[in-house]
Amino acid sequence: MPEDVAAREVLEDARALAASGEWAKLVALVTSLHPADLAELVLDLSEETRRDLLGRLPSDVVGQLFEYVEDDELRDLIRGVGVEDLPAVLEEVEDDVAADVIQQLEPAEQVETLAALDRGEEVAELMAYGDESAGGLMSRGFVALNDDITVLQAIDYLRVLRPSAERAYYLYVLDRAGRLQGVVSIRDLLVSAPETRLGEITQRDVHAVATGTDQEEAARVLQKYNLMALPVVDEDGRLEGIMTADDLIDVLQEEATEDMYRMAGVGEDERVFSPVRTSVRRRLPWMMGNVLTAFLAAVVVGLFDSALSKAAVLAYFMPVVAGMGGNAGTQTATIAVRSIALGDLDVSDVFRACRKEILVAMANGLAIGVVAALGAYIWQRNETLSLVLGCALFLNICAATLAGVLIPLGLKAVKVDPALAANIFVTAITDVMGFVFFLGIASLVISRIQ
Template identity: 40%
Template structure:
């Protein structure tokens, strides 16, 4: 793959010199995924020229589909409504819907009006489905035939469809009402005798997903059953569309990014190309919430001011207790959140998982606490101080592991995103428990520790 910076520099030089033929050859050698970030580095007039070239090469639509969402506004600003309509008309319905939703409100109506009637109708239907649903992620370009169709007739139908369908991975078999009856893998189809009927070749009772189901459920089903595509049906099992594996990869990336961002207190739309002011607005509320959580911990420490004045050595080990507890909580939180995201966990197994994480945390807390107690004893020359540190670390790490498992499961039971706010909740409670345990035991034994 060519270096994007080199390609951008060369491309801008060719455009400035009016050498459009050479620019076209350069663009023709680049893949859409490699061209997408280059568009973000161009000026509006350069974007218009490049998009015109790509449109003539029938590559403008796939290139825009590869663009990071935060770069789309500046590309939209450089293109007129008519050109945008022409490009959107060449996109799959799921990509088209995503593009339209990112258009400024005042431009949506004229751009949609410029679409062919058939495309505009598909778009209106897709908009009826809930956000992040399978109906919005599916493509409506697929091949569906009846059971009495022969293998040769099916192959002829696929050949006749040409580019009007996505990459064909399965042939779908439907009844006279359009209800999904089965699927035929393409390998099975092409290796079958020409006169063999699809009803004899199909896999019955195929895995499918409702159009109103969350797109994450579709991704989980594709992963669990090792599918290359999954059919989308309505409440009467009528075939509506297909979600292919490339769309599933996008869904997995989106959901993984969302979970990671939520755990770090970030907005899911905050990306590397986002404007600085926009990033500040999105990050500041979470940072202020985290600041409040830290002040809770500071308030707890303040309640033990006299103890710390009498034995300053306790202050040396507060970061150790809080840090180990925080790490334990985040480890459990990450494992459980991943399990929920991949559909590996049901709420009915929640108590068993919490117990397992508690047992793991107790084991880790015992070993780490013993090591910390030994080091504290050698450093401060007080076995009793080491014992206090051991008990505090054991309790803190155990409670953190339990909370790291319990909090996301509770959020899931409340129908909230398990990653949303879990990190802040777990670390705050862990810090409070750890500091109260450590300083509380220290206060009770202050006379013997001094």
């Protein structure tokens, strides 16, 4: 039986036991679930039932749940545990997870929870970093060794420490001041002579980021060099923590979702069943902006009312010109925004990017223009109208494609998130320029279109 089917059946049994109040059977059943599945079950329960179940589960099991819920679900889980019982649960999780949980509390509750934790000072240090910085995302779960100890001493230390597999991705080598010197692999420890100093076998070509580095940039470094973990150092080069591959996945998912929502003009934490007032407040400003750009396009159309009155057939093809230009602009803007987010495109690349995109636009514009012109001729049997439509499409696709590159780069140059407003400006340009090209050219040869 597939694992996902088996998991669903267990979840259904668990919900039935929760509904009937058979707590002993329920606890025995759910402790066999993966924490991700258990978190799904717990959040699906009513608040009262959730509290009853969490109060009967071991602290280490409850602690694992915090690693498998989204930020907007943390508060539900915290209420289920209870602020008074939260310190005991947080003793079972990594410092970075504890910091994320405590940041969801009220200020007074944060102070009380940190004071009740055995390692409250370490967690408080993580909370001092920005939420979207490498320092705010890093974990303290790493293994560090001094560069002046021997291989034999290092192996003896690891036997005593017994680090988990997740913490032993890399063994970090530090000097006496705690500054990162490099990494050493377990293989090197095994094959080196026992009396060899770690400094002699340390790989010093190590990639690290500062605690203040933006999380997206840090994740990009970890991805670029295909690392399992990325060390995070302070301004003096002292090792403060590590970012792991699961951090990378979370950051990239978060940033991609944020860009997608912003390009659509909605809040990144909005959901299908968000309150009506919240959805209206977040969407209406962008729609107002679109109203203004739509009126601008209408004004442009009004400038050519004489041509439209003489050849109403032009109105048939106006949506074609605007729509194809909008599609071309949106395609390019989406690629540009994503490339900027990944660090592949910068303001200094503007000429190279424009040169490449204009070649793409000319090829696409020519193909679309020919096809549309042929279709218009078959429909209306007017050669001049067909040529006007083809030329307008070619020009508008070229203009839209350039706008799709220049607008995101321009927004980045003035320190505005390109994902935030690129589509509004691109749409305005493609509509306005499309009508200018189509109606402008048509007005010059209107006698041959009537």
